[in-house]
Amino acid sequence: MHVAIIGAGPRGLVELQRLVEWQRQTKRFERLQVTVIDPYGVGGRVWQIDQPHALLMNTNPNNVTLFADHTDQITGPIVTGPDLYDWTQRDARDFIVEHAPAQSAALLAEIAEIRPNGFASRSLYGAYAAWFYAYVLKSLPDSVTVRLVQEEVRAVTPQDGQYVVATAGPTLLADKVVMSLGHTEDELSPEQHELARFAQEYGLHYVTPTHPQEYDFTAIKAHATVILRGLGLNFFDAVTLLTQGRGGRYFRGDDGLLQYQPSGREPQIVAGSRRGFPLRAKGVYTTAxxxxxxxxxxxxxxxxxxxxxxxxxxxxxxxxxxxxxxxxxxxxxxxxxxxxxxxxxxxxxxxxxxxxxxxxxxxxxxxxxxxxxxxxxxxxxxxxxxxxxxxxxxxxxxxxxxxxxxxxxxxxxxxxxxxxxxxxxxxxxxxxxxxxxxxxxxxxxxxxxxxxxxAVGPPDTRIEELRALVQAGVVTILGPEMAVSFDTQAGRFKTWSKTYPQTQYFADCLVEARLPAINAETTINPLIRSLFDQQLAHPQAIDVEGDAKKTGAVAIDPVRSQLRPGTVASQGIFFWGVPTERENWFTTTSPHPDLPDTVIKGADRITAQIFGTVE
Structure with missing residues (x-):
C-alpha cells in the first residue's frame, strides 16, 4: 500500500502518524509506504521555522498539539505525547540545540520564558512540527517506510485503480491520496486587476492577498505612507514587520502603559476596514x-x-x-x-x-x-x-x-x-x-x-502594541467603511473612510492585509484546478430559496472526507482542510488537547477507510 499525503502542515502530519500507528497495531499491509509531499517541507507553508520570529500564533501553546489523547473520539490507537507547551518544557531545548535552526538563539530564549496561556511564535510551532515528524520516523515499524518530497503537486490522475501524482519533479504512483491543503491563491478580482495595472503603470507597490510571512516590504522606505486594507490577523503581522521588524521597540511608561520607541525606519501606516475596528483581542485564557x-x-x-x-x-x-x-x-x-x-x-x-x-x-x-x-x-x-x-x-x-x-x-x-x-x-x-x-x-x-x-482575534499584547503605535503616530486607523482607489493625477493610491470622508490619504504602497479568500472557483492552485478539469471535484452549492448558491468550498462528504458527488475514480482520494471550509466548519485550527478534536477525528476516519475497516 502506497499512500501519498499532499501537505505537510498539521493535518498532513497528524494523518502520517495515524497511518503509522494503525499499521503498527493492525499489521494490515505487508508493506506500507507513505510519501509526504509539500514544496515547503515539514510544517507546510505556514509553520516554517525560519520565518520572522516576531510573528505569533493566536492560540495558547497549551491548547495546541499534534497528538491524540483519551478524549478523542476515534477508533484507532491512541499514542499520546506533549502539547506545544509541554514540549517546550521537555524536549524542545535538546531538539533545537541538536538541529540548530537559523533562529536557535531566539527560540531558546522563547522557551525559557514561555507561559502555558501565553502565545508562542509561529517559528516555534514550526520547530515542534519538525520534532513531531522526527519523532514519528524514529519509531517506525519495520513494515513502514516514509519519505518527504519537497515539490508542488500539479495534478492527481486516476490510472488503473491507482493515482498518478504529478509534481514539478518526480511523478509518483499511489494507491490512496490524502490531500491536506491550506489557503491557496486566487485569481485577481476586477478591482485587484485595476489596482495592479495602476501600480505597474505608475511604479507603485501593490501587495495582493497572501501569507504574511511572505510579505516583502524591502521597497517601502522610511516615513513613506503605506495603506493596509484589512484590520484582521494579517494586519497585525504586517504592522509587526514594519515596526518591530525595522528595529522599533516597546517599553512601559511611568503610567504603566506600553509605549513605542521608533527606530526612524518605520513607514507611516494608514489602515482600515469595513467595520473600522481591529479584531477583538483574545481574552487571557484562565479556564480549561x-x-x-x-x-x-x-x-x-x-x-x-x-x-x-x-x-x-x-x-x-x-x-x-x-x-x-x-x-x-x-x-x-x-x-x-x-x-x-x-x-x-x-x-x-x-x-x-x-x-x-x-x-x-x-x-x-x-x-x-x-x-x-x-x-x-x-x-x-x-x-x-x-x-x-x-x-x-x-x-x-x-x-x-x-x-x-x-x-x-x-x-x-x-x-x-x-x-x-x-x-x-x-x-x-x-x-x-x-x-x-x-x-x-x-x-x-x-x-x-x-x-x-x-473570536479569532490576536493576542492581547498585539492590541496593546497597536495602542502604543497609534499614540506614537506611527499608525492611523480610518473610520468605518474604508474605501480604496487611485488618483491618476497624483499617480498614487488613495484611501478614506466613507463614514468620515473629510480626510484622504495618499500612498505609493497598498497592501491587501488578508489571506486569499477560500474560493474553489477562483483558486489558481494547479492541483485543485486539475481535479475540476477531470470532473473529480466540484464546487459546493447549497439550495437557497430555490437557487444553487456556491459557497466557495470544494464539495466533499464531511464525514468521509471524500469528494462529492463521488465516482469510482475518486474513491481513493481523500480531501480535507481549508479548501473545504463551509462544507466543514472552522477548518483553520490546529488540533487541541484534552477535548474531542476534529482534526484528530478526521485523520482517524480517513485512515480507517484506507485500512478497510469502514465501508
Whole structure:
C-alpha cells in the first residue's frame, strides 16, 4: 500500500502518524509506504521555522498539539505525547540545540520564558512540527517506510485503480491520496486587476492577498505612507514587520502603559476596514476548554434533531446569544452584585432562556448589561473613531477587557463561548441539520461575521502594541467603511473612510492585509484546478430559496472526507482542510488537547477507510 499525503502542515502530519500507528497495531499491509509531499517541507507553508520570529500564533501553546489523547473520539490507537507547551518544557531545548535552526538563539530564549496561556511564535510551532515528524520516523515499524518530497503537486490522475501524482519533479504512483491543503491563491478580482495595472503603470507597490510571512516590504522606505486594507490577523503581522521588524521597540511608561520607541525606519501606516475596528483581542485564557458545558447549545440538544434541515437557524443563533449572555452574567454577578443570589438567577435564566428576570432582580445597571449589538458594532459606543483619542480609548478598553481573563472578566468569558461551542457548530454543519436557506443566511452570513470579529482575534499584547503605535503616530486607523482607489493625477493610491470622508490619504504602497479568500472557483492552485478539469471535484452549492448558491468550498462528504458527488475514480482520494471550509466548519485550527478534536477525528476516519475497516 502506497499512500501519498499532499501537505505537510498539521493535518498532513497528524494523518502520517495515524497511518503509522494503525499499521503498527493492525499489521494490515505487508508493506506500507507513505510519501509526504509539500514544496515547503515539514510544517507546510505556514509553520516554517525560519520565518520572522516576531510573528505569533493566536492560540495558547497549551491548547495546541499534534497528538491524540483519551478524549478523542476515534477508533484507532491512541499514542499520546506533549502539547506545544509541554514540549517546550521537555524536549524542545535538546531538539533545537541538536538541529540548530537559523533562529536557535531566539527560540531558546522563547522557551525559557514561555507561559502555558501565553502565545508562542509561529517559528516555534514550526520547530515542534519538525520534532513531531522526527519523532514519528524514529519509531517506525519495520513494515513502514516514509519519505518527504519537497515539490508542488500539479495534478492527481486516476490510472488503473491507482493515482498518478504529478509534481514539478518526480511523478509518483499511489494507491490512496490524502490531500491536506491550506489557503491557496486566487485569481485577481476586477478591482485587484485595476489596482495592479495602476501600480505597474505608475511604479507603485501593490501587495495582493497572501501569507504574511511572505510579505516583502524591502521597497517601502522610511516615513513613506503605506495603506493596509484589512484590520484582521494579517494586519497585525504586517504592522509587526514594519515596526518591530525595522528595529522599533516597546517599553512601559511611568503610567504603566506600553509605549513605542521608533527606530526612524518605520513607514507611516494608514489602515482600515469595513467595520473600522481591529479584531477583538483574545481574552487571557484562565479556564480549561474542557470545563465548558453549554446551557443552551450542547450535544444533548443537538442530538434531539435527527433529520437534515430540522433545526432552525434562527433558534440556533438565539441559543448562541443566550449562551454568551449566560457566561457573561455568571462572572458578572458574583463580582459586581455579590448580594444577588447568582445561582438561583442563573438557574432561572437557564430554564426560561430569558435574562430580563436576572437583570431586574439583581438590579443590574444599564452600563453593566450585556449589549451584543454594541459588541458587534463598536462605533456605537466609540463614535468618531477616526479621531486618535477615540481609537486610543477603544484599544485601551479592549486590552483591559482581554487581560481580565476568561475566568474573572465577564466580557472575555462571554466571547470565549464562541470558541467553546465550535465543536457543537461543527456537528450541526456535518449532520446537515440546517436547511440550505438557514445555513446560508444564519451561519455563513450572520454568525460567521460575528465569530470572525469577536473570536479569532490576536493576542492581547498585539492590541496593546497597536495602542502604543497609534499614540506614537506611527499608525492611523480610518473610520468605518474604508474605501480604496487611485488618483491618476497624483499617480498614487488613495484611501478614506466613507463614514468620515473629510480626510484622504495618499500612498505609493497598498497592501491587501488578508489571506486569499477560500474560493474553489477562483483558486489558481494547479492541483485543485486539475481535479475540476477531470470532473473529480466540484464546487459546493447549497439550495437557497430555490437557487444553487456556491459557497466557495470544494464539495466533499464531511464525514468521509471524500469528494462529492463521488465516482469510482475518486474513491481513493481523500480531501480535507481549508479548501473545504463551509462544507466543514472552522477548518483553520490546529488540533487541541484534552477535548474531542476534529482534526484528530478526521485523520482517524480517513485512515480507517484506507485500512478497510469502514465501508
Amino acid at each position: 476548554e474542557s470545563d465548558f458545558v453549554g446551557q443552551f447549545v450542547n450535544m444533548d440538544w443537538i442530538n434531539s434533531f435527527t433529520e437534515p434541515g430540522s433545526l432552525s437557524g434562527k433558534e440556533l443563533l438565539q441559543r448562541v446569544q443566550r449562551e454568551i449572555e449566560y457566561a457573561y452574567y455568571q462572572v458578572l454577578l458574583p463580582e459586581r452584585y455579590p448580594d444577588a443570589d447568582a445561582a438561583a438567577l442563573l438557574a432561572n435564566f437557564a430554564e426560561t432562556g430569558r435574562s430580563d428576570h436576572l437583570i431586574e432582580v439583581a438590579n443590574v445597571r444599564p452600563e453593566d448589561q450585556f449589549n451584543f449589538d454594541e459588541q458587534l458594532n463598536p462605533e456605537k459606543k466609540y463614535p468618531y473613531s477616526d479621531q486618535r483619542d477615540v481609537m486610543l480609548a477603544y484599544l485601551t478598553d479592549d486590552v483591559r477587557t482581554a487581560q481580565r481573563g476568561t475566568k474573572e472578566g465577564p466580557t472575555a468569558a462571554a466571547l470565549e463561548v464562541l470558541r467553546d461551542i465550535r465543536n457543537d457548530i461543527r456537528a450541526i454543519v456535518e449532520r446537515r441539520l440546517l436547511s440550505g436557506d438557514d445555513y446560508y443566511h444564519y451561519i455563513l452570513s450572520t454568525f460567521k461575521r460575528a465569530d470572525g470579529y469577536l
